[in-house]
Amino acid sequence: MPNISNRTLISLPIPLPPLDEQKRIVAVLDEAFEGLDRARANAEANLADARELWARLSGLAFESQDQGWKEATLGTLAEFRNGLNYTRSSNGDAIRIVGVGDFQSNTLIPIETLGEIVIDGKLSDDDRLKPDDIVAVRSNGNKALIGRVMMLPETEEVISFSGFTIRIRLVSDRLLPEYLLQFMRTPAVRETLTSGGGGSNISNLNQGQLSRLRIRFPSIEKQREILDRMDGTNAGFRELLDQYERQIADLADLRQSLLQKAFSGELG
Numbered sequence: 542m543p544n545i546s547n548r549t550l551i552s553l554p555i556p557l558p559p560l561d562e563q564k565r566i567v568a569v570l571d572e573a574f575e576g577l578d579r580a581r582a583n584a585e586a587n588l589a590d591a592r593e594l595w596a597r598l599s600g601l602a603f604e605s606q607d608q609g610w611k612e613a614t615l616g617t618l619a620e621f622r623n624g625l626n627y628t629r630s631s632n633g634d635a636i637r638i639v640g641v642g643d644f645q646s647n648t649l650i651p652i653e654t655l656g657e658i659v660i661d662g663k664l665s666d667d668d669r670l671k672p673d674d675i676v677a678v679r680s681n682g683n684k685a686l687i688g689r690v691m692m693l694p695e696t697e698e699v700i701s702f703s704g705f706t707i708r709i710r711l712v713s714d715r716l717l718p719e720y721l722l723q724f725m726r727t728p729a730v731r732e733t734l735t736s737g738g739g740g741s742n743i744s745n746l747n748q749g750q751l752s753r754l755r756i757r758f759p760s761i762e763k764q765r766e767i768l769d770r771m772d773g774t775n776a777g778f779r780e781l782l783d784q785y786e787r788q789i790a791d792l793a794d795l796r797q798s799l800l801q802k803a804f805s806g807e808l809g
Contacts (some may be wrong), residue, residue: 550571556804558596566803571805573799581792595778600727604756606682616752618713619721623679623748624702625660625668639670639702641681644689648722650676652696660701661682670700673718674679674708680745687746688734692718707748716756718763723771724756743746 558566625638637655650670669674670693678689690709693700702708711718724730733754734746758764 542785556806558806570799570803574796577796578790581789584785584788584792588782588789591778591781591785592718593602595782596728596774597773599723599771600729600791603724603727604770605757605759606684606783607759608686609621610757612691612755613715614752615709615721615756616635618716618756619709619751621751622708622710622747623665624633624676624706624708627658627660631659631661634664634699635659636664637700639676639691639700639706641678641705642701644678644686644691647691648726650691650693650700652694652698652700655700655750666699666701670702670711672696673711675725677707677709677719678700678705679707679747679750680705681798684735688725688731690722692722694753707746707751715761716758717761717764717768719768721756723768724758730754785806 546575557563573666635657637652638658639650639655643651672693675690675691676693678686681687709721711721734750759767
């Protein structure tokens with residue numbers, strides 16, 4: 542592990558201005574940092590508010606009381622399969638695999654950045670993901686990750702999914718996979734799934750919970766209309782969130798710039 546020796550620290554030159562100048566620099570930095578802290582707090586609050594509003598509006602798209610809507614449990618519309626377990630000593634096919642670390646805020650599985658593993662023997666068709674399959678986080682020490690979902694886009698790649706995830710594959714033509722994906726990303730559904738988790742040190746989502754999940758849905762045509770509207774709303778909110786995230790990053794850069802100028806004698 543890299544380290545710094547005492548000799549290096551002792552010989553490190555330190556610019557030392559007069560005491561009055563040191564006091565002036567500290568006062569300038571204190572005032573500047575106080576303003577930066579207020580600006581960062583405001584930007585973070587705006588970011589949190591925008592995310593909450595986005596989530597609330599997304600959920601409203603699935604709460605119509607129209608009598609033409611149907612309701613069914615996910616177990617009548619899809620089939621489920623837990624992911625692969627493997628060890629470092631496995632000796633067989635080398636494949637790309639979806640792990641919990643790949644989810645983050647992704648909607649589609651990030652194929653190009655997936656890790657590669659070696660499994661025992663050959664990969665079965667049941668364990669290979671197909672386009673439009675949805676993968677959900679099944680088990681993780683961080684409960685906030687439970688129930689996160691992604692969908693596999695069109696690809697010829699051989700891709701499987703880890704034992705900490707569950708594959709959801711629609712077997713009904715009454716539901717668009719994109720509609721199910723967006724439905725499962727709503728705060729209400731995430732809360733429903735995570736509140737059913739168990740275990741003292743690790744939270745779990747199982748096939749039974751998914752099977753019992755109730756879904757309201759309109760006709761396929763109406764589902765497409767809802768998704769189109771959500772695409773427009775999501776693009777607008779994504780731009781807004783990016784703006785707040787850039788503000789927070791710029792404030793952090795400005796803080797470092799002020800420190801650098803202060804200790805190089807460039808702080809006016």
